[in-house]
Amino acid sequence: xxxxxxxxxxxxxxxxxxxxxxxxxxxxxxxxxxxxxxxxxxxxxxxxxxxxxxxxxxxxxxxxxxxxxxxxxxxxxxxxx
Numbered sequence: 001x002x003x004x005x006x007x008x009x010x011x012x013x014x015x016x017x018x019x020x021x022x023x024x025x026x027x028x029x030x031x032x033x034x035x036x037x038x039x040x041x042x043x044x045x046x047x048x049x050x051x052x053x054x055x056x057x058x059x060x061x062x063x064x065x066x067x068x069x070x071x072x073x074x075x076x077x078x079x080x081x
Contacts, residue, residue, distance in 0.1 A: 002027050002029070006036050013047065023064075040055070049076055052065050
């Protein structure tokens with residue numbers, strides 16, 4: 001099992017707050033670091049859950065994304081297969 005962790009930022013479309021996301025991807029297959037960075041770099045603005053859905057499609061593997069927005073910690077889990 002390979003575990004990849006990466007942080008990235010995107011602006012919330014509702015209030016303009018810059019959100020820092022912590023992504024963890026678990027995969028038996030190798031995922032290139034450049035692919036993870038490119039997949040997360042496209043998000044300049046977006047809602048947490050929609051970002052999670054898109055990354056699950058783009059990267060694969062089992063994913064957890066955690067971020068705090070307006071004092072509320074949000075954790076999304078997307079499982080492959």
